[in-house]
Amino acid sequence: MTHDVRSPEAVERATARPAASGPARRGRSASVRMRLEILFFVGPALLLFLFFVVWPIVKAVQFSFYRWKGFGPLVDFVGLKNYALVLQNEVFTDAVVHNLVIVVMSIVLQLPLGLAIALLLNRKMWGQGLLRTIIFVPYVLAEVIAGVVWFQLLQPQYGVVDTMLASIGLEGPAQGWLGTPEYALGTVIVVLTWKYLGLAVILFLAGLQGVPDELHEAAQIDGASWWQVQRRITIPLLGPTIRTWMFLSMIGSLQLFDMVWILTKGGPANATTTMATFLITEGTKRHNYGTAAAASVILFVIALVLALTYQRFVLRRDVAEPTARKKATR
Amino acid sequence: MRPTRLATTVAIAASAALLAGCSSSGDDPSADGDVTITWWHNSNTGEGKDFYDDVAAEFEADHPGVTVEVSAMQHEDMLTKLDAAFQSGDAPSVYMERGGGELADHVEAGLTKDLTDVAGDTIDKLGGSVAGWQVDGHTYGLPFSLGVVGFWYNKSLFAEAGIDTPPTTQAELDDAVTKLKAAGIDPISVGAGDKWPAAHYWYYYAMRECSQDVLSDAVGTLDFSDPCFVRAGEDLEELVGTEPFNPGFLSTPAQSGPTSASGLLATGKVAMELAGHWEPGVMQGLTEDEQGLGDDTGWFPFPEIDGGEGAQDAALGGGDAWAVSQDAPDEAVDFVQYLLSDDVQKRFAELDMGLPTNATASQYVSDPSLAQLLEVRDSAPYVQLYFDTAFGPSVGGAMNDAIALMFAGQATPQDVVDATQAAADAEM
Numbered sequence: 001m002t003h004d005v006r007s008p009e010a011v012e013r014a015t016a017r018p019a020a021s022g023p024a025r026r027g028r029s030a031s032v033r034m035r036l037e038i039l040f041f042v043g044p045a046l047l048l049f050l051f052f053v054v055w056p057i058v059k060a061v062q063f064s065f066y067r068w069k070g071f072g073p074l075v076d077f078v079g080l081k082n083y084a085l086v087l088q089n090e091v092f093t094d095a096v097v098h099n100l101v102i103v104v105m106s107i108v109l110q111l112p113l114g115l116a117i118a119l120l121l122n123r124k125m126w127g128q129g130l131l132r133t134i135i136f137v138p139y140v141l142a143e144v145i146a147g148v149v150w151f152q153l154l155q156p157q158y159g160v161v162d163t164m165l166a167s168i169g170l171e172g173p174a175q176g177w178l179g180t181p182e183y184a185l186g187t188v189i190v191v192l193t194w195k196y197l198g199l200a201v202i203l204f205l206a207g208l209q210g211v212p213d214e215l216h217e218a219a220q221i222d223g224a225s226w227w228q229v230q231r232r233i234t235i236p237l238l239g240p241t242i243r244t245w246m247f248l249s250m251i252g253s254l255q256l257f258d259m260v261w262i263l264t265k266g267g268p269a270n271a272t273t274t275m276a277t278f279l280i281t282e283g284t285k286r287h288n289y290g291t292a293a294a295a296s297v298i299l300f301v302i303a304l305v306l307a308l309t310y311q312r313f314v315l316r317r318d319v320a321e322p323t324a325r326k327k328a329t330r
Numbered sequence: 331m332r333p334t335r336l337a338t339t340v341a342i343a344a345s346a347a348l349l350a351g352c353s354s355s356g357d358d359p360s361a362d363g364d365v366t367i368t369w370w371h372n373s374n375t376g377e378g379k380d381f382y383d384d385v386a387a388e389f390e391a392d393h394p395g396v397t398v399e400v401s402a403m404q405h406e407d408m409l410t411k412l413d414a415a416f417q418s419g420d421a422p423s424v425y426m427e428r429g430g431g432e433l434a435d436h437v438e439a440g441l442t443k444d445l446t447d448v449a450g451d452t453i454d455k456l457g458g459s460v461a462g463w464q465v466d467g468h469t470y471g472l473p474f475s476l477g478v479v480g481f482w483y484n485k486s487l488f489a490e491a492g493i494d495t496p497p498t499t500q501a502e503l504d505d506a507v508t509k510l511k512a513a514g515i516d517p518i519s520v521g522a523g524d525k526w527p528a529a530h531y532w533y534y535y536a537m538r539e540c541s542q543d544v545l546s547d548a549v550g551t552l553d554f555s556d557p558c559f560v561r562a563g564e565d566l567e568e569l570v571g572t573e574p575f576n577p578g579f580l581s582t583p584a585q586s587g588p589t590s591a592s593g594l595l596a597t598g599k600v601a602m603e604l605a606g607h608w609e610p611g612v613m614q615g616l617t618e619d620e621q622g623l624g625d626d627t628g629w630f631p632f633p634e635i636d637g638g639e640g641a642q643d644a645a646l647g648g649g650d651a652w653a654v655s656q657d658a659p660d661e662a663v664d665f666v667q668y669l670l671s672d673d674v675q676k677r678f679a680e681l682d683m684g685l686p687t688n689a690t691a692s693q694y695v696s697d698p699s700l701a702q703l704l705e706v707r708d709s710a711p712y713v714q715l716y717f718d719t720a721f722g723p724s725v726g727g728a729m730n731d732a733i734a735l736m737f738a739g740q741a742t743p744q745d746v747v748d749a750t751q752a753a754a755d756a757e758m
Contacts, residue, residue, distance in 0.1 A: 071416035072439030156578030176578035268580035269738035286727040
């Protein structure tokens with residue numbers, strides 16, 4: 001999920017400001033010392049990165065070329081057959097579609113909702129702190145715990161949701177919200193929205209702090225309504241934050257596993273499988289580690305291509321903008 | 331600039347500590363010539379755990395110089411750790427083996443010891459029970475508990491619906507379902523969310539429709555072309571068509587929580603469930619008074635069907651065996667034989683920990699339901715190992731997936747056979 005959450009402002013500042021401010025010319029020895037220092041501080045992290053990120057990726061690529069049960073030596077080399085198996089597997093191609101649906105729906109639902117809530121909470125009002133906490137709590141809650149709670153709430157017939165529906169004379173689907181193939185994915189998306197809306201709101205709120213008050217005042221003096229101020233000033237200035245949040249949301253949606261695993265295990269009738277649940281099932285349940293590795297490499301490539309494309313075409317604007325704008329306005 | 335200095339010092343110290351942490355490695359305890367047997371089992375609570383600790387201590391007392399290191403783990407944890415242990419080549423000396431295709435994979439990878447000769451006497455004593463743990467005529471595991479699957483039911487709910495005797499044929503089962511529904515009771519719970527509980531229905535129909543020869547051929551050759559497999563699916567489709575299952579069965583888990591299939595039976599929300607010998611124990615864990623259904627617990631075997639080619643009294647089942655990893659010391663073989671001895675199996679039976687395989691111990695099972703199961707098991711013409719276990723995780727998993735799809739109305743009888751065959755062909 002979106003673990004790597006840094007304040008988008010921090011990201012921007014770090015990348016936007018060119019390192020031109022270093023004025024001093026130092027001696028040769030100083031620069032060597034500097035390099036050693038960098039090596040010393042980066043070293044441990046780099047080692048961990050190589051060991052826990054790069055090495056597993058290399059191993060996964062290696063496994064993906066073999067038929068392997070998870071134990072014994074790697075001997076049964078099958079070339080690209082595992083990739084063919086995965087790409088021809090209807091469950092996997094459906095999983096890709098589910099992932100894309102979740103990517104799109106997360107943004108479509110959370111962006112307007114998150115923006116609206118952030119704009120509301122940014123106004124001075126009673127109970128502001130409490131409301132912010134309430135909105136943010138689901139995000140802080142461990143995913144597994146949230147999943148188990150929702151699983152119980154959504155139980156057919158005996159769950160809280162169905163009981164409440166029954167009390168107002170409505171009836172949930174006979175197989176339950178999570179047990180009906182047509183509703184299961186939608187239900188999972190609702191739970192995901194509940195869980196991750198808090199992150200969007202908190203990021204947008206942080207972004208709103210960076211919108212200077214003077215602009216609001218100036219606009220108000222010019223007679224702009226509250227709505228006009230939000231539309232013409234606040235939201236455009238929030239652009240970089242929104243784009244960073246979208247990036248985190250997309251990567252999280254592509255790698256989605258925990259919530260689906262707890263709510264539905266990818267069922268019913270494979271209606272909610274994601275790429276991650278597919279590869280876990282193939283690997284740890286069925287002991288087809290070669291196929292699972294191929295699926296994981298495909299997931300990695302999809303996520304990487306998407307991330308790079310997004311950075312190249314969307315996030316780059318945010319990096320280039322401040323300097324360009326400065327030049328243009330002077 | 332004191333604060334900066336201080337911060338730098340702290341950072342350097344932290345980095346150094348981190349580096350040191352990376353380079354340090356676990357040092358091996360020095361070998362002192364004595365033999366250590368590591369033993370993993372899943373009786374990690376109460377009397378069962380104490381019993382196994384006692385057994386290990388007794389073996390140590392009888393064999394000076396031998397230490398038995400016991401690790402009692404929760405079942406799922408144990409399976410995960412076993413997979414990891416086999417991957418790393420650091421497997422425990424004595425572990426639980428489920429048999430079938432998984433065992434065949436372990437044997438092929440040279441991970442588990444051939445017990446045929448070294449434990450010959452014990453194998454003879456266990457008789458036909460070891461069939462599930464044999465590969466190419468060699469025996470690799472000594473089953474200590476072998477159970478059968480059947481319907482567990484709630485006696486008072488059956489009485490409430492006016493069902494006097496448990497059904498013995500498919501027609502009677504359908505009749506019971508109709509009566510229960512008329513009485514406003516959900517007839518059957520099934521944990522189709524976990525897939526294997528749903529798959530057990532298909533397995534049983536296949537056993538009723540297919541002769542034993544066809545089934546044992548299928549296990550050996552992975553050929554599912556006999557039409558009886560399609561008929562099994564048709565039987566199941568008819569059953570699903572009568573809508574006998576609890577609402578939401580497609581996402582119902584097997585055993586976890588009060589709304590699981592076992593939980594629904596234990597709390598009187600449904601009248602029956604198809605499950606194995608573990609069910610009373612599971613139900614006890616799911617009720618507050620730890621009684622499960624108590625005196626209302628009843629059991630009847632899977633019904634017979636008209637015109638099936640299979641043995642109508644054959645039982646589906648499976649169990650757990652003790653196996654010895656390839657590199658384990660010879661004493662580990664003595665230890666598993668001790669675990670199957672008359673005395674240890676008798677105490678195992680007395681604690682109702684399972685259905686003992688050593689015939690001398692059968693008489694000590696005190697739980698009436700378990701005793702009834704034992705009778706069914708021992709009088710059955712044969713006990714078919716769960717198909718998913720028998721075929722191994724890859725084929726078995728594909729089979730269970732397809733059967734679960736059939737429960738959702740998204741697969742035909744032919745689809746189940748095709749999906750299974752496709753996975754089987756990929757194995758070849």
